[in-house]
Amino acid sequence: MIKFFLMVNKQGQTRLSKYYEHLEINKRTLLETEVIKSCLSRSNEQCSFIEYKDFKLIYRQYAALFIVVGVDDTENEMAIYEFIHNFVEVLDEYFSRVSELDIMFNLDKVHIILDEMVLNGCIVETNRARILAPLLILDKMSES
Amino acid sequence: MVVPSLKLQDLIEEIRGAKTQAQEREVIQKECAHIRASFRDGDPLHRHRQLAKLLYVHMLGYPAHFGQMECLKLIASPRFSDKRMGYLGAMLLLDERQDAHLLITNSIKNDLSQGSQPVQGLALCTLSTVGSAEMCRDLATEVEKLLLQPSPYVRKKAVLTAVHMIRKVPELSNIFLPPCAQLLQERHHGILLGTITLITELCEGSPAALRHFRKVVPQLVEILRTLVTSGYSAEHSISGVSDPFLQDPQGPVELKGRGKEALGSQPDPSRCSPQRWIFLLSPMTPYPMSSSIFQPLTQPQVQILRLLRILGRNHEDSSETMNDLLAQVATNTETSRNAGNAVLLETVLTIMDIRSAAGLRVLAVNILGRFLLNSDKNIRYVALTSLLRLVQSDHSAVQRHRSTVVECLQEPDTSLSRRALELSLALVNSSNVRSMTRELQGFLESCPPDLRADCASGILLAAERFAPTKRWHIDTILHVLTTAGTHVRDDAVANLTQLIGGAQELHAYSVCRLYSALAEDISQQPLVQVAAWCIGEYGDLLLEGSCEETEPLQVEEEEVLVLLEKVLQSHMSLPATRGYALTALMKLSTRLRGDNNRIRQVVSIYGSCLDVELQQRAVEYNTLFRKYDHMRAAILEKMPLMERGGPQVDEEAEESKEARLSEAAPVPTEPQASKLLDLLDLLDGTSGDSQHPPLDPSPGGTLVHLLDLPCAPPALAPIPNVKVFEREGLQLNLSFARPSEIPALLLITATATNSSGSDVTHFVCQAAVPKSIQLQLQAPSGDTVPAQGGLPITQLLRILNPNKAPLRLKLRLTYNHFGQSVQEIFEVNNLPLETWQ
Numbered sequence: 001m002i003k004f005f006l007m008v009n010k011q012g013q014t015r016l017s018k019y020y021e022h023l024e025i026n027k028r029t030l031l032e033t034e035v036i037k038s039c040l041s042r043s044n045e046q047c048s049f050i051e052y053k054d055f056k057l058i059y060r061q062y063a064a065l066f067i068v069v070g071v072d073d074t075e076n077e078m079a080i081y082e083f084i085h086n087f088v089e090v091l092d093e094y095f096s097r098v099s100e101l102d103i104m105f106n107l108d109k110v111h112i113i114l115d116e117m118v119l120n121g122c123i124v125e126t127n128r129a130r131i132l133a134p135l136l137i138l139d140k141m142s143e144s
Numbered sequence: 145m146v147v148p149s150l151k152l153q154d155l156i157e158e159i160r161g162a163k164t165q166a167q168e169r170e171v172i173q174k175e176c177a178h179i180r181a182s183f184r185d186g187d188p189l190h191r192h193r194q195l196a197k198l199l200y201v202h203m204l205g206y207p208a209h210f211g212q213m214e215c216l217k218l219i220a221s222p223r224f225s226d227k228r229m230g231y232l233g234a235m236l237l238l239d240e241r242q243d244a245h246l247l248i249t250n251s252i253k254n255d256l257s258q259g260s261q262p263v264q265g266l267a268l269c270t271l272s273t274v275g276s277a278e279m280c281r282d283l284a285t286e287v288e289k290l291l292l293q294p295s296p297y298v299r300k301k302a303v304l305t306a307v308h309m310i311r312k313v314p315e316l317s318n319i320f321l322p323p324c325a326q327l328l329q330e331r332h333h334g335i336l337l338g339t340i341t342l343i344t345e346l347c348e349g350s351p352a353a354l355r356h357f358r359k360v361v362p363q364l365v366e367i368l369r370t371l372v373t374s375g376y377s378a379e380h381s382i383s384g385v386s387d388p389f390l391q392d393p394q395g396p397v398e399l400k401g402r403g404k405e406a407l408g409s410q411p412d413p414s415r416c417s418p419q420r421w422i423f424l425l426s427p428m429t430p431y432p433m434s435s436s437i438f439q440p441l442t443q444p445q446v447q448i449l450r451l452l453r454i455l456g457r458n459h460e461d462s463s464e465t466m467n468d469l470l471a472q473v474a475t476n477t478e479t480s481r482n483a484g485n486a487v488l489l490e491t492v493l494t495i496m497d498i499r500s501a502a503g504l505r506v507l508a509v510n511i512l513g514r515f516l517l518n519s520d521k522n523i524r525y526v527a528l529t530s531l532l533r534l535v536q537s538d539h540s541a542v543q544r545h546r547s548t549v550v551e552c553l554q555e556p557d558t559s560l561s562r563r564a565l566e567l568s569l570a571l572v573n574s575s576n577v578r579s580m581t582r583e584l585q586g587f588l589e590s591c592p593p594d595l596r597a598d599c600a601s602g603i604l605l606a607a608e609r610f611a612p613t614k615r616w617h618i619d620t621i622l623h624v625l626t627t628a629g630t631h632v633r634d635d636a637v638a639n640l641t642q643l644i645g646g647a648q649e650l651h652a653y654s655v656c657r658l659y660s661a662l663a664e665d666i667s668q669q670p671l672v673q674v675a676a677w678c679i680g681e682y683g684d685l686l687l688e689g690s691c692e693e694t695e696p697l698q699v700e701e702e703e704v705l706v707l708l709e710k711v712l713q714s715h716m717s718l719p720a721t722r723g724y725a726l727t728a729l730m731k732l733s734t735r736l737r738g739d740n741n742r743i744r745q746v747v748s749i750y751g752s753c754l755d756v757e758l759q760q761r762a763v764e765y766n767t768l769f770r771k772y773d774h775m776r777a778a779i780l781e782k783m784p785l786m787e788r789g790g791p792q793v794d795e796e797a798e799e800s801k802e803a804r805l806s807e808a809a810p811v812p813t814e815p816q817a818s819k820l821l822d823l824l825d826l827l828d829g830t831s832g833d834s835q836h837p838p839l840d841p842s843p844g845g846t847l848v849h850l851l852d853l854p855c856a857p858p859a860l861a862p863i864p865n866v867k868v869f870e871r872e873g874l875q876l877n878l879s880f881a882r883p884s885e886i887p888a889l890l891l892i893t894a895t896a897t898n899s900s901g902s903d904v905t906h907f908v909c910q911a912a913v914p915k916s917i918q919l920q921l922q923a924p925s926g927d928t929v930p931a932q933g934g935l936p937i938t939q940l941l942r943i944l945n946p947n948k949a950p951l952r953l954k955l956r957l958t959y960n961h962f963g964q965s966v967q968e969i970f971e972v973n974n975l976p977l978e979t980w981q
Contacts, residue, residue, distance in 0.1 A: 078486035078523070078526060082442050125333075
């Protein structure tokens with residue numbers, strides 16, 4: 001089960017945070033800073049899986065943005081690693097060469113995309129077309 | 145003055161523009177004040193915009209609880225954009241602990257039953273994230289209805305909401321179990337994925353569900369097979385998918401770049417070039433040939449494999465059905481892409497968990513071995529982790545990859561080298577101990593500090609278990625102490641001293657080596673302690689310099705004393721070390737041939753040391769010199785060999801004492817028992833255990849056996865009585881009883897009757913059984929059988945025969961009859977078969 005999904009940049013600013021298990025707000029900021037600290041301190045030769053308290057962290061770096069997913073012991077790390085890339089590809093398709101600014105200014109859309117893909121910590125949809133279809137319909141509706 | 149409210153984008157710009165933390169806080173507080181005012185005024189049009197800003201601020205870590213009621217209002221509004229924002233806010237702000245939480249139940253209920261599909265989707269999403277137990281109970285029926293709706297968009301979300309509900313309220317699994325069979329027939333991957341997760345959750349929750357779902361294993365196998373063999377998702381075929389979102393009546397949907405255009409920001413002409421359009425509905429266009437062509441299939445495959453693992457665990461039949469498929473997946477999956485590796489990993493884990501064929505397990509271990517050689521460090525990491533889980537069960541298979549594992553010790557990444565270390569330690573066995581220890585010692589010298597303690601203790605443990613010779617063992621421990629002395633455990637010193645003490649032939653060798661090590665470096669405390677002890681004990685051997693195994697060392701007495709004094713005075717020495725050194729000095733006073741003035745001087749100096757322990761020792765030793773000099777030699781003699789591992793030995797000794805105490809019931813027969821044991825030759829080697837059970841099956845142990853036994857078979861037919869002995873009117877009969885709840889236990893009652901004219905006195909009956917059977921004799925009712933059918937003696941024998949070994953019983957009787965003492969030894973050979981079958 002996915003416990004949380006974070007997108008944090010190199011300066012430690014959170015761009016997206018989604019928690020699938022309740023955590024108090026002050027603990028969240030603490031968690032985010034610690035997580036980004038451990039991710040930043042890793043070099044290129046080190047692997048993308050970290051053990052942090054009772055979570056496993058799987059992270060991938062895209063330019064200046066770190067996407068970190070915290071899971072519990074039952075998940076397959078490689079599958080989550082794939083999932084992160086899948087998510088970024090979906091974003092890339094929707095925003096056409098997505099950048100950090102896109103994510104910042106369209107936070108609600110990114111939330112919707114994430115909600116299409118992950119429901120309560122379980123991955124529900126990985127098919128790009130299906131994920132984006134509702135969003136596109138909605139965009140057309142709001143335009144008209 | 146009303147300041148116009150900012151749009152979300154502008155707010156973000158402002159926050160980004162803030163140079164310091166304080167400035168940012170100021171901006172945010174000002175904005176929050178606006179938002180609060182706006183909420184109070186109840187402006188419906190812009191409410192969702194305000195909430196959006198509030199959520200952004202919340203993400204940055206600022207309090208946002210005043211937005212909770214607004215979420216409710218937004219959810220209740222009919223406009224879709226309001227609802228969307230309201231539900232998003234609910235997910236982020238309203239968790240179970242908030243009071244406003246329950247209020248959204250009604251809104252969700254309405255939306256679930258009456259809303260359009262997107263609205264239902266939103267409601268389901270929120271419900272699955274923040275639904276509390278009461279909400280789940282209320283809304284379970286709604287969700288169940290939605291499970292069977294035709295639209296896949298809603299169904300896949302409903303399935304996962306069901307998963308959440310089951311997690312919160314396990315009783316609801318009854319509602320969600322029946323639809324699963326129908327849902328499995330779906331070809332839509334989203335629903336399939338959700339269903340698999342649901343079934344997984346159900347199976348983990350209750351064993352009854354597990355049994356129920358074992359029946360669908362063949363179906364799952366088929367689904368997985370189609371997923372593996374098809375090149376891309378099969379359900380992209382033209383017919384059959386009635387999904388409104390994919391069939392937009394207004395024409396092909398342009399996919400790329402929509403997000404930016406919808407916002408109204410400047411569309412970059414180069415980015416939305418026509419070649420980038422992807423016509424979703426054209427049947428001739430396959431799924432876009434990007435690297436992610438296999439991605440849609442990874443997650444379903446992984447989930448199905450995980451479910452198969454749960455279903456196949458400890459179940460022979462299901463495991464057999466899966467064997468072929470797992471082999472196929474393992475061989476056919478492409479390993480060039482990460483997605484393939486993910487699936488392969490899950491396959492390996494599944495193979496190891498179910499009852500698979502031996503060949504399959506070897507295949508799995510080989511796959512992991514191949515992973516270890518992969519250049520991608522992530523794959524190496526998961527391979528090492530999985531191998532660690534497997535090493536206990538498939539030791540020999542993992543041994544084959546030992547050299548690769550040892551190479552992984554050199555990884556720059558700590559988490560990988562830690563795992564490689566654990567795995568290497570687990571792979572040490574008696575045949576490879578020398579080479580492995582050499583590698584591990586090399587690693588110890590260069591490893592990062594946090595791994596040193598583990599490595600050192602691991603090497604010591606391995607050396608203890610598999611040391612080929614004592615000298616090698618001592619060498620290894622010495623090497624570890626010199627390299628990583630500060631990181632070893634506390635009992636390493638004790639172990640080493642005990643080891644050296646036990647190896648008499650190596651005394652000279654050890655003391656020479658320890659002396660040279662000490663002369664080089666006195667900072668490693670465990671080393672210094674051991675060396676000090678050794679020099680004290682075997683100082684005379686050191687001075688003889690007669691060790692053949694190392695270069696001869698010419699050591700003068702003075703040098704030894706100087707070294708020990710250095711240890712005493714060094715500020716690096718711990719108080720315990722100083723104690724060792726002082727005692728060593730004292731012992732040397734008897735071992736050395738020279739005079740003891742120097743030693744006496746040192747000892748008297750320390751008589752006024754500040755450390756209480758040292759002071760006490762020094763004062764006592766001083767007294768030894770002055771008043772009790774005649775006893776000094778005797779007191780400071782060489783120590784005898786210490787008992788190894790104190791507490792363990794005591795426990796075992798206590799257990800055996802307990803065993804003997806509770807066997808005290810047949811106490812009167814005890815003295816003869818030893819003689820009985822001599823006489824018994826019917827048993828393999830040593831005799832059976834009437835009085836001296838081996839430590840394991842002590843009565844405590846017997847009780848454990850009794851409790852372990854499987855439960856109640858049907859009642860057995862009564863076993864006929866047997867007459868085993870008759871002489872001059874004295875008869876011995878055996879009657880059998882088997883308590884129905886413990887089938888391996890047989891109760892024999894031996895009855896001695898006397899039909900002769902003379903009393904039988906001092907009657908003693910003893911019994912012996914083969915070694916695999918346990919016997920317990922209870923005290924007889926008496927030792928006299930009066931004449932002419934007087935009251936018989938009965939004695940109960942309890943026989944425990946769990947292995948159903950053939951029961952042989954040898955009896956020895958001694959008694960006085962007709963004024964003569966009689967002794968009879970015989971084997972009972974008419975025991976009925978039922979006694980042991």
